[in-house]
Amino acid sequence: DLGDNTTLDLMAYFQDDPQGGSHSGVPAEGTLYPRNGRYISNRFFEGEPAYEQFSRTEKMVGYQLRHFFNDAWSAQQNFRYLTSDVDLQQVYSFAWVGNTDKLSRFYSGADEQLDAYTVDNQLQGLFATGALRHTLLVGVDYQHRDVDAAWSSGSFPAIDAFDPQYGAAPLAITDPVLHERKLIQTGVYIQDQIALNNWRFSLGGRQDWVRTANVNTDTGARSSQDRDQFSGRAGALYRMDNGLAPYVSYSESFNPSVYTDADGDPLEPTEGSQYETGLKYQPRQGRGLYTLSLFHINQENLAIREPQAAVYVPVGEVRSRGVELDAQSQVTDRLRLQASYTYTDIEYVEAEEDIEGNRVNQAPRNQASVWGHYRFNGGALSGLDVGLGARYLSGIEADRANTLNVPSYTLMDASIGYDFGQLGVRGLSARLNANNLLDKEYVASCYSLNYCYFGAERSVTASLTYRLR
Numbered sequence: 001d002l003g004d005n006t007t008l009d010l011m012a013y014f015q016d017d018p019q020g021g022s023h024s025g026v027p028a029e030g031t032l033y034p035r036n037g038r039y040i041s042n043r044f045f046e047g048e049p050a051y052e053q054f055s056r057t058e059k060m061v062g063y064q065l066r067h068f069f070n071d072a073w074s075a076q077q078n079f080r081y082l083t084s085d086v087d088l089q090q091v092y093s094f095a096w097v098g099n100t101d102k103l104s105r106f107y108s109g110a111d112e113q114l115d116a117y118t119v120d121n122q123l124q125g126l127f128a129t130g131a132l133r134h135t136l137l138v139g140v141d142y143q144h145r146d147v148d149a150a151w152s153s154g155s156f157p158a159i160d161a162f163d164p165q166y167g168a169a170p171l172a173i174t175d176p177v178l179h180e181r182k183l184i185q186t187g188v189y190i191q192d193q194i195a196l197n198n199w200r201f202s203l204g205g206r207q208d209w210v211r212t213a214n215v216n217t218d219t220g221a222r223s224s225q226d227r228d229q230f231s232g233r234a235g236a237l238y239r240m241d242n243g244l245a246p247y248v249s250y251s252e253s254f255n256p257s258v259y260t261d262a263d264g265d266p267l268e269p270t271e272g273s274q275y276e277t278g279l280k281y282q283p284r285q286g287r288g289l290y291t292l293s294l295f296h297i298n299q300e301n302l303a304i305r306e307p308q309a310a311v312y313v314p315v316g317e318v319r320s321r322g323v324e325l326d327a328q329s330q331v332t333d334r335l336r337l338q339a340s341y342t343y344t345d346i347e348y349v350e351a352e353e354d355i356e357g358n359r360v361n362q363a364p365r366n367q368a369s370v371w372g373h374y375r376f377n378g379g380a381l382s383g384l385d386v387g388l389g390a391r392y393l394s395g396i397e398a399d400r401a402n403t404l405n406v407p408s409y410t411l412m413d414a415s416i417g418y419d420f421g422q423l424g425v426r427g428l429s430a431r432l433n434a435n436n437l438l439d440k441e442y443v444a445s446c447y448s449l450n451y452c453y454f455g456a457e458r459s460v461t462a463s464l465t466y467r468l469r
Helices: none
Strands: 006-017 053-068 073-096 102-129 132-160 177-196 199-216 222-238 244-255 270-281 288-306 311-330 335-350 366-375 384-394 409-419 428-435 443-448 451-454 459-466
Antiparallel strands (some): 006 053, 132 177, 199 222, 270 288, 288 311, 311 335, 335 366, 384 409, 443 451
16 A cells, blocks of 8 residues: 555466476377277376476566546556476377377477566546446557577387387487567557446457567578557447346457468468347346357467477468357355356368368367355354256367267266354365266367367365455
8 A cells, every 4th residue: 555546566476387297189090989999098198208297487476556546537557577487398199000009109399488578557537428427448558578499309109009118219309499489569458438328338449569570590590570450349238127138249359479380481460350249137136147149250360280290370260150148046045056058150261172161170069067056054064065067068070171070078067165164263164176076088179180189087176265354
């Protein structure tokens, strides 16, 4: 507290992951359908223990400074500085070797350092022009990112997917390829939220100036790109007296990339536009919220990473459209129910000839979830709360050519918590969460027919929290 009208929040964050791991995908043949009459176990490890490494250290410091000029106007500055160091090496499978039970394998290693800082300056004001009540936000932000990366690759002996034997040495590993990547971005933005009786309007716009650069320090090859882009958004909502609120909105997006394609040329920034309309309903008692929304999204200049080649390949334009339903209801003081459903149709509308018109893989066409939560308020179980829910996904394409589908799956989740305030220890609580409660084995998605990923097994997390009051 720097005075009656000024506050300063200081933030610091440190995270050290000394050990970690990652698994590559395994082919669709052997996961979605049998390979030589057998399926690959979801406990199969395709790598090499001696060449499995992932360590990461992240540090962040920042602040939020806010000053109130009066009851209507205030200014705020947000600043953050982040560093991250990652060391990685991994052996991963790629494809079957002929008609054998062996998978070919490759090696990937990386040493990356990130230094980044961002500052955001905002001015906010509350005022009226006639019958219109405004909440105005004006700002300018700046971010700077530097990445130094050293990537190496190589080949490893094949491994039997049904009878794996470990201890192999690499056949060959290349010298690291060194890259320096830089992104500098400045943005100016304005947003006005307007209230007029039961109407709510939102108008906003942002102008970005971006410079990206990439240097291969081994070869000296350089590439850079300067882009500027305006993106806008607008929305309107009408709040009826019976709790219904129809709305419509439009927004644009702009996302630059520091990566390059196979020729070393910078990737074009991804640009998008979204239309959405829907209906919200909140009963007067305020014990629920129900939403129906229809959306249509276009994204241009998308690129994907080819795992074996470790390069990015432009794929063109993708269109997403669908419907979302969401319901949240406080049935009683103790019982809360939530349910949602999303239907999404995502397809390549301007892309390579062999995939244009196809659905985008890895994206489920249908997603549904339901969750119930009950809190005990009296008796011997007072302070206890329990939750149970289910998630359902279906309509996932296994590859961009749409030759296979990933089978649908349903997962159960659960939660149980206890507030020790019932025993006189105020502020202390415990919780136990379980994902995939029934430990279902399933394939979650496929990047391609050579890379299908098993879903996560059951995981249980326990937490103990104490809050000072």
